[in-house]
Amino acid sequence: MAESIDPRALFTVSYGVYILSTEWEEKKNGQIINAFMQLTGDPICVAACLHKDNYTTELLEKSRRFSLSVLEDATPLKFIGVFGFRCGRDFDKFNACSYTISESGLPVVTDYALASIEGEVLSVTDIFTHKLFIAQVRAATVLKEGKPLLYSDYHTIKKGKSPERAPSAVFNVIK
Numbered sequence: 445m446a447e448s449i450d451p452r453a454l455f456t457v458s459y460g461v462y463i464l465s466t467e468w469e470e471k472k473n474g475q476i477i478n479a480f481m482q483l484t485g486d487p488i489c490v491a492a493c494l495h496k497d498n499y500t501t502e503l504l505e506k507s508r509r510f511s512l513s514v515l516e517d518a519t520p521l522k523f524i525g526v527f528g529f530r531c532g533r534d535f536d537k538f539n540a541c542s543y544t545i546s547e548s549g550l551p552v553v554t555d556y557a558l559a560s561i562e563g564e565v566l567s568v569t570d571i572f573t574h575k576l577f578i579a580q581v582r583a584a585t586v587l588k589e590g591k592p593l594l595y596s597d598y599h600t601i602k603k604g605k606s607p608e609r610a611p612s613a614v615f616n617v618i619k
């Protein structure tokens with residue numbers, strides 16, 4: 445990393461913690477993501493950034509549709525570990541969680557989820573190690589009341605690490 449970049453400065457940027465799920469040819473998979481944000485209000489568009497090597501990325505490029513489960517602050521680290529440290533190529537994550545199928549046929553993880561947001565991909569941009577998916581929101585539902593898990597709390601209170609493929613993995617060095 446260039447000497448002029450202090451990673452602690454980037455660590456002051458706020459995010460939530462989410463599970464982004466999709467399905468292609470009957471293969472359901474999902475992963476933890478913090479690199480997600482709303483971009484516009486009318487129509488509502490969002491952005492999600494996924495590592496090129498992730499199984500979710502592979503499926504999402506084909507399905508071009510996803511659901512996003514917004515995780516609550518009581519989400520256990522063990523649960524985050526299933527979706528954030530394991531790869532769906534060698535482990536069936538949907539066998540290890542509760543989920544529903546939305547009206548449009550997307551799997552939506554409901555464990556520890558405050559809300560679900562469904563997006564249809566408009567564009568995919570290559571960003572070095574990752575792919576940036578810009579999507580239009582097609583459905584959004586509140587599942588229960590509660591406080592969302594903040595990415596900063598995941599690190600400071602839950603003492604969670606960033607796996608290698610998270611955009612924020614560079615921050616592990618400052619812990």
Ligand SMILES: Cc1cc2nc3c(=O)[nH]c(=O)nc-3n(C[C@H](O)[C@H](O)[C@H](O)COP(=O)(O)O)c2cc1C
Nearest residue numbers: 476477478479494495498499500528530531532610
């Ligand atoms: C707190 C946290 C945040 C993460 N954020 C991202 C992210 O924004 N983008 C990404 O591609 N991976 C992120 N990851 C890593 C993926 O969730 C992880 O590589 C996952 O195992 C990929 O699963 P898959 O191969 O089944 O798709 C994050 C993981 C954690 C624990």
